[in-house]
Amino acid sequence: MDQDRLSLLALHFVSGIGDYTIRQLVSYCGSAEKVFKTPKGKLLKIPGIGQVTADTLTSGNSFHFAEEELKKAEKESVELLFFTDKKYPSRLKGIADAPSLLYLKGNVNLEAAKTIGIVGTRKSTDYGRNCIEEIMQELVPHDALIISGLAYGIDIQAHKQALKSNLPTLGVMGSGIDIIYPATHKETAKKMLDHGGLITENRFGTKPDAHNFPARNRIIAGLCDALVVVEAAEKGGALITADIANSYNKDVFAFPGNIGQSYSEGCNNLIKSNKAHLISSIKDLEYIMNWDPSNKSAKRKEPFSLEGYEPDEQHVLKTLLEKNGQMLIDELSWATTLPISLLASTLLGLEFKGVIQSLPGKKYKIVVSR
Numbered sequence: 009m010d011q012d013r014l015s016l017l018a019l020h021f022v023s024g025i026g027d028y029t030i031r032q033l034v035s036y037c038g039s040a041e042k043v044f045k046t047p048k049g050k051l052l053k054i055p056g057i058g059q060v061t062a063d064t065l066t067s068g069n070s071f072h073f074a075e076e077e078l079k080k081a082e083k084e085s086v087e088l089l090f091f092t093d094k095k096y097p098s099r100l101k102g103i104a105d106a107p108s109l110l111y112l113k114g115n116v117n118l119e120a121a122k123t124i125g126i127v128g129t130r131k132s133t134d135y136g137r138n139c140i141e142e143i144m145q146e147l148v149p150h151d152a153l154i155i156s157g158l159a160y161g162i163d164i165q166a167h168k169q170a171l172k173s174n175l176p177t178l179g180v181m182g183s184g185i186d187i188i189y190p191a192t193h194k195e196t197a198k199k200m201l202d203h204g205g206l207i208t209e210n211r212f213g214t215k216p217d218a219h220n221f222p223a224r225n226r227i228i229a230g231l232c233d234a235l236v237v238v239e240a241a242e243k244g245g246a247l248i249t250a251d252i253a254n255s256y257n258k259d260v261f262a263f264p265g266n267i268g269q270s271y272s273e274g275c276n277n278l279i280k281s282n283k284a285h286l287i288s289s290i291k292d293l294e295y296i297m298n299w300d301p302s303n304k305s306a307k308r309k310e311p312f313s314l315e316g317y318e319p320d321e322q323h324v325l326k327t328l329l330e331k332n333g334q335m336l337i338d339e340l341s342w343a344t345t346l347p348i349s350l351l352a353s354t355l356l357g358l359e360f361k362g363v364i365q366s367l368p369g370k371k372y373k374i375v376v377s378r
Contacts, residue, residue, distance in 0.1 A: 014074055015040035016090045020109050020211070021070035021077070022061065027108040029056050031091060031342045033065075038347045040092075044068060080212045086185055087112045092345045099123070100230045101343050102330045103256060107209035107227065111185045114205020116178050118231070120153035122299065125232030125253070127225075127246040128162025128239040129271045136239035136271070137165050139263045143236065144169040146290035149301035153178060153204070155232050157224060162238045162246070164193055171199055180227045181208040182220035189216035222248055229253035234297055237262040237284060240274025247274050254283055259296055261287040320346065320354045325363070325374065334373035 019030045019040055036054045037043045043051075044065060051062040064070070081088055089096045089110040097118040100106040112118075124147065128136060140162065144154070154170035156163040158179035170177035177200055181189070185208050188194045197206060209227065210220060225245060229235060229252040237260065240246040250260050262284035265272020278284035285296050294301065314322045327343045328335055335343070341351050355372055358364045365375045 012039050012041040013088075013090065014071065014078070015044055016092065017077060017088065017109070018068075018070040018074035019043065021073040022064050024061050024064070025056075027091075027105070028342075029061075030108045031345075032056060034092070034345065035341045035347055077211060080186075081111070084186060084212075085113065097231060098330070099233075100227070102327065103226075103230045104339060104342065105226060106230055110207055110209055110227075111211075112205060112207050113185055114178075114201040115203075116153065116176055116205035116207075118178075120151075120176065122150050122152040123155055123232045123234075124152045124293075125155045125228045125235040125249070126162065126166035127156060127228065127235065127237055127249045129241055129244065129246060129274075130159055130161035130163075131271065132161040132165060132239055133269075133271060135265065136162055136263075139238050140165050140169050143287075143290060144173045144175065147175060148173050150299060151175070155180060155228055157182070157221075157228060157245075158189070158193055158197065158206075159245075160190060164196060166238075167196055167200060171196070171203060174203070177204040178231070179204075179206045180224055180231070181206060181210070181216075182224040183216040184208065184210050184212045184214035186212050187215065221245060225249040226252050229256055229258060232258060234259045234261060234293060236260075236287060236293070237275050237278060239263070239265065239271040240278075241270055242273040242277065244274065247278070250278055250284060260284040261293060261296070263287055318354075318357075320350065321358055324351070324354055324358065328364070328372065328374050334367070334371055337370045337372065340372065 019033065032054060033043045034040050037046050048062045048066050051057050051065060089112055091108045152175060154166055154175050154177040156166040156179065158164065158167065158181060167177045167179060179197060179200055183189045185206055188197045200206065225248050229249050235250060235253040235258055237246050237250055253260050260283060262275035262278045264279060264286055265275055279286050285292065287293055314325055317325065323344050324340065327340060341348050344351065355364065359366060363374065365373050367373055
């Protein structure tokens with residue numbers, strides 16, 4: 009690992025800062041390595057950085073923990089994906105609260121053409137399990153990546169049926185990647201490494217504490233193109249995931265259930281409140297998502313050609329396209345990992361070319377197609 013990547017890892021062991029602040033620091037300083045070389049006085053001028061954090065950064069103590077974490081990753085064949093890496097999932101790059109570091113194990117393709125998140129109650133019924141089995145068989149022609157949370161009930165059934173259908177499947181964990189929870193799912197998790205993988209934002213040794221799971225849900229929502237809720241009570245983690253997916257402008261689907269059944273209430277309410285499309289078969293999902301089962305690897309087309317632009321300009325335009333053509337400059341800086349000064353000059357150049365337009369509130373929008 010080069011010095012800048014080691015510095016990125018070390019930032020995650022600085023107490024008192026989170027994903028957003030880490031991205032802010034890298035953006036303002038130009039690189040993670042430069043963060044630790046920036047004088048304390050300049051660090052204090054960065055929004056969100058106080059005296060305690062500045063003292064910790066300049067001490068460099070976090071490098072010891074980073075080196076130990078790196079040794080564990082190498083020993084366990086775990087890949088570290090930083091938000092600045094090309095291999096970092098593109099579906100997460102445009103999300104403001106996405107993790108700045110992911111731990112990945114397995115052989116999963118995070119850039120799969122089609123990804124489906126499947127969530128639901130931990131107390132699944134025969135109805136829910138049958139729904140999963142049927143939808144999984146119907147997803148085979150799409151070669152979709154199946155994403156879930158490795159939990160009891162609907163989650164583990166989704167992973168098992170994906171493996172049975174020879175579909176790749178990814179488990180998003182609420183613990184360290186070295187702690188499979190629940191332990192009874194270790195055998196399934198092991199099989200997933202051969203045809204999919206495991207992913208988490210939590211460092212080695214992190215226990216599956218309750219507060220980790222709502223955070224885990226946002227990764228499931230961010231990685232999927234469509235989220236399917238199979239069974240859910242009136243309240244619970246599946247509905248939290250659905251709300252997050254809606255906030256990310258992802259398509260949410262829900263299987264309807266019998267009135268009066270507790271694990272149908274959540275799905276029925278999602279459909280009733282127009283927070284989810286009703287799904288009874290793959291045809292409903294294919295129609296909404298515009299998926300052709302005969303074309304497994306169809307990519308979303310670019311609205312216009314990026315040829316003729318400088319690399320930084322291409323990077324900015326691609327990022328804008330992923331967010332429906334417009335973003336705030338702070339969001340752009342985070343998503344592109346370009347320093348504010350470089351980003352500002354790049355945006356100005358694109359304005360002169362008539363490709364983008366600045367809007368009130370420091371927002372930028374693509375205005376022409378080429």
